[in-house]
Amino acid sequence: MFTLHDYQREAVRFALHAFQTTGGCGLFLDMGLGKTLTSIAIMDICHAADPTLKFLVVAPLRPAKDTWAAELEKFKGLHSLDWAVCTGTPAQRRKALDQEATVTVINQENLVWLDTEMRRWPWRAVVVDELSGFRNPRAKRFRVLRRRRKGFDWVLGLTGTPAPKGLMDLWAQVFLLDSGAALGRTVTEYRRHWFTPGAHRGDVVFEWRPRPDAYREIMDAIGGFCLTMLAKDKLTGLPHSTVIDHMLDMPRPTRTVYDRLRRDLCVGLGGREVAASNAGVLAGKLSQVTAGCLYPGPDTPDAPVTHLDDVKLDELDSIIDRSGGEQILVFYQLVDELERLRARHPETRMVGEDGVVAAWNRGEVPLLAAHPASARFGLNLQAGGHIVVWLSVPWSIEDWLQGNARLDRQGQTRPVQIHRLVERDTIDTRKCRVLEGRLGLQDAIMGELGDAYDKA
CATH class of the missing domain: 3.40.50.10810 (Tandem AAA-ATPase domain)
Known part of the structure; x- marks a missing residue:
């Protein structure tokens, strides 16, 4: 033993x-x-x-x-x-x-x-x-x-x-x-x-x-x-983590698309119409707009993704510039986000690539991109960095907690920075409120059973 x-x-x-x-x-x-x-x-x-x-x-x-x-x-x-x-x-x-x-x-x-x-x-x-x-x-x-x-x-x-x-x-x-x-x-x-x-x-x-x-x-x-x-x-010696919200203004043309889609459940772009048939589809489409893109509707599945803006990638560049060369773990939700990220930063590597975790922990990966679903479990990245950026805020508290825990865990020696890119007065802010509500219940349950054991 x-x-x-x-x-x-x-x-x-x-x-x-x-x-x-x-x-x-x-x-x-x-x-x-x-x-x-x-x-x-x-x-x-x-x-x-x-x-x-x-x-x-x-x-x-x-x-x-x-x-x-x-x-x-x-x-x-x-x-x-x-x-x-x-x-x-x-x-x-x-x-x-x-x-x-x-x-x-x-x-x-x-x-x-x-x-x-x-x-x-x-x-x-x-x-x-x-x-x-x-x-x-x-x-x-x-x-x-x-x-x-x-x-x-x-x-x-x-x-x-x-x-x-x-x-x-x-x-x-x-x-x-x-x-x-x-x-x-x-x-x-x-x-x-x-x-x-x-x-x-x-x-x-x-x-x-x-x-x-x-x-x-x-x-x-x-x-x-x-x-x-x-x-x-x-882990009383674990460095603290800080959530930093970057409140961004949606560009006026994108805001026009966003408001029309939210109001009318459809919007015309490039000679075709993108519609939201129910509340769930609408939430997904609004999330796409906040990411700077809009995917085609089911009637035109082969149509290209419409590019709207790069506000969040511009903000990511600012974080990179201020990071002093530190490695950064970037979470994305949409394939289009990833493609635009890699086009702008060809040095970006993906979670899942052979040898990428070892390379990250050696300090050889400037940007490591991950979808939350692929990085929930089994990735120990704390030796290689302390900065997390969420291009899109997730709905899932599990994705949020598990994603951040790739860096904010035992063995981390520096305070972890968790950057959320949030567009004002959009579904992004609602996601943040949902996460805070679910996190409250999560912490209550975790604390409750721990307190009961301590008393026993």
Whole structure:
């Protein structure tokens, strides 16, 4: 057994106790607190107690492919576990399964394949890395683990964002930990107990609103087997991070397009019409305009993207000029944003390129571009920089937190600058308000369960 930080040892003890009392544990540890290493320690202890025990680790693709293997390899002299990574082609996955390793790591997307490939699973313990990826009770991956749950001695769930969109996200995740003992065996039961219908049309409910006492009661119900830890509490030496909003004025021609699209749900550009058929499409189109472009409508899918302005790229240039040659991590939302960024800065490299992470950490990548969905998990970039720029503000709190945590995590030695490029009086400002609201709930949940454990 190897040396852990005190807070990691707390998490190990909590999990081992929860396995005995509940058969599952949620470790809601902030990004950068070492969830992977803590989980390896837990598996090592359990394997020492029962050498026949085998573990299945289910993770997003990048952590499954890279992070877990790297951490197991890094500490291989300090634990007794052998492992196989079950990713890639079907032939490569079958070869990994044939190893019959103590720890098998597979990505979430291949869980359904594994379910059909193997009728009887040899794994009696499961680690779900990024448990929030199982928050949808209708998803096939959730249904696989729900059906097989009774065959596991325990399930360990890891995430730093347990409720990215609200309390409704908790039911499916918690079910995998305790088979429904705390929050109900069905999502219908969960809703009936703690929620009331909000926005709806006939019998179709679009929003479920928590009852007045729901938050407190839910936290009490899961506090015995779910533990949260915040980086700001445990990593007292971590440099602080600062969010810097760059409030930009939309150029008048672009504003004309934006206002007309918002008012009329359609706008004529270059002899063709771009329309928004519903509120969701409208939000997407307005976001495109704030990014300086507008994609064609479904009636003319092969038409070119209309370029409107480069206000945000101009502001990025100002940030680059003031950065003193520091490397910058740039998040984009649209392919057109990326193409214009690379046309202006050919030195830009992409997350996902072979060797790019090592090059970044050596200081050889002036601009590293990433889509939030490709950089949520498994990227440790803190050694190479401390400046993040969001060309477009995301709606998702998970994208926001996980993206920033690529730099704002353990091992960072400088204060992290997080720059948001926001156009005034547009959907950008609404996105910022939505993020702040969701972040408030997220922090409350994380703090609540941590406080409960401290008191106990």
